[in-house]
Amino acid sequence: MSETQNLTVVQAVRDGLYTEMREDDDVLVLGQDVGKNGGVFRATEGLFDEFGGDRVVDTPLAESGIVGCAVGMAAMGLRPVPEIQFSGFMYPGFDQIVSHMARFRTRSRGRFNLPMTLRAPYGGGIRAPEHHSESKEAFYAHEAGLKVVIPSTPYDAKGLLAASIRDPDPVIFLEPKLIYRAFRDEVPEEPYTVPIGEAATRREGGDVALFTYGAMTRPTLEAAESLAEEGIDCEVVDLRTVSPLDREAIIEAFEKTGRAVVVHEAPKTGGLAAEITAIIQEEALLYQEAPVGRVTGFDVPYPLYALEDYYLPTAARIEEGIREAVEF
């Protein structure tokens, strides 16, 4: 029986990095303030003392350089885990992500693969300055050659991070910072993986299927519990990976209920909810009892924090969306 620790999401990320670095000398972390400072969210706390400056590297302040150097390292067989301090600052590295991270395997017909995991805290709700709250997972999900993983629990954070680091292909690992310290979970001390591309059913229910991921999993579950008191029985599916999506889990949950609501904090147009709706249309049209609802952020630039509570989906908005789907 493996020992466990009671960890938050960010502590589980840190523990995942620690166990993978201990298991494999090729794993190294690089980014801004990840060394002595332990990361601005403490995701790399203590790693510098444990593994030294060659494997926990404070870099110059340059996102393209961080991603681009990690590409070069990974091409030579290391397993770099670059951190971008906030996902809102990934754009200077965007060319490296889409032109190189995503394409090296294809371009070289497999001679070079890139076993690298690009970590970044993402999403809103922490009263942060401009550019610190966006959810742009759809950009990366749209890019062939990448995988995009978003954990919502401490247990998954450690296991999915380990799976990402061990994956032979590049992974964008987005960490919902709203829930970095929101709750704790029992997390095994030993290394383990949670498979990429598999959704988790967080609540069983027969009336309507709710699909979500990341920080929105909690308000979605809250809405589900609240409506259970009114006799509406929701299934809640936490996708955990947004590329590749777990189509089977989506179809199975939908066929069970014939109704669905997708919840994400990213803007509506071109978001993952649209893709999930399309999957339902393609695979389970004849089960459909109601239009697929989307409860999402709005198609506006993410507001400064005085207004962010109006922007982010809340349990109340999600409940409303569920009622519309059920009462159609």
Added chain:
Amino acid sequence: MYEEVASSVSVFDRAYDDPVRVLDEDGEVVGDVPDLDDEELVGIYRHMRLARHFDARAVSLQRQGRMGTYPPLSGQEGAQVGSATALAEDDWIVPSYREHGAALVRGLPLKQTLLYWMGHEAGNATPKDVNVFPVAVPIASQVPHATGASWASELRGTDEVFLCYFGDGATSEGDFHEGVNFAGVFDTPTVFFCNNNQWAISVPRERQTRSATLAQKAEAYGIDGVQVDGMDPLAVYSVTEAAVEKARDPETDRPRPTLIEAVQYRFGAHTTADDPTVYRDNDEVERWKRKDPIPRLEAYLRSEGVLDDERVAEIETEVETRVAEAIEAAESEARPKPEEMFEHAYAELPPELERQYEEFAAFRETHGDAAFLEE
């Protein structure tokens, strides 16, 4: 031995606008001739002739519709061959998209270069024993890769050095700055080799920067910078060799990375898709053609008695045969199998991608290739 090290290090102490030279435009010795034996000298000559002839045939293939857009290298053979020759067996090159000459020195089969420009991704799959990175098209984006890859070599304690090529235009890009800056900070075994061919498509070197030289940019990164006559293959060899040795030596008291500015000229177009007469004078081209690296080295080797008419004729025949064989091999290569698009996107096909492939394969099975291909 010690004297040699001392003299190679001194290469980095000269003024940025004082290019290292070995041969003048007529092949007369004006500097220190590198310590190469006759066969090595002929090797440089042979590779330059091969690159030049390959280039001429490639442009012609494009004109005849037998190949897609192609970036010619004519005029730049001295820089490419001279630098790549200075590498040890285990060293690497990290090219942009014009370094076919450097790649052939490193052992990349000509057929692969042709295939790449004929639209076959397999052309970019450098063989396992050829230490050449795949072609990088977005300008300067390969610079941080070279830094990261050489950093990996440093972390693992191998003594591989990485030679990264890019053009004058690339020095204006952020990735040039970030890649070279990281190399300076982490003291990686990297040689940054700028093929300053004067033109970034139609934009002249002066429009890229107010800096008097590109070599001096090294100063800001705290690394060595040196200018070399990029159309003098022996000067390029000497400078690159000194930079490579310094990069390889963790005990060096100088910074390990170097920025080399190889001043040169592309005789032809940026790619076969543009017409250089629109943006530059023929007089300028003719002036630079007098510096052509091939006749220069040939004149020197003839004067040294290393080359004669017979040997030159042999090399010409050999070069023509090799290129002709490569073209024949590339043109007789079957169209790549469509499933390759899917196969190499990930180590394992994700289920949705498998579904897309099956749908595609079923459609192709029913309708045949006529549904996809013209004629």
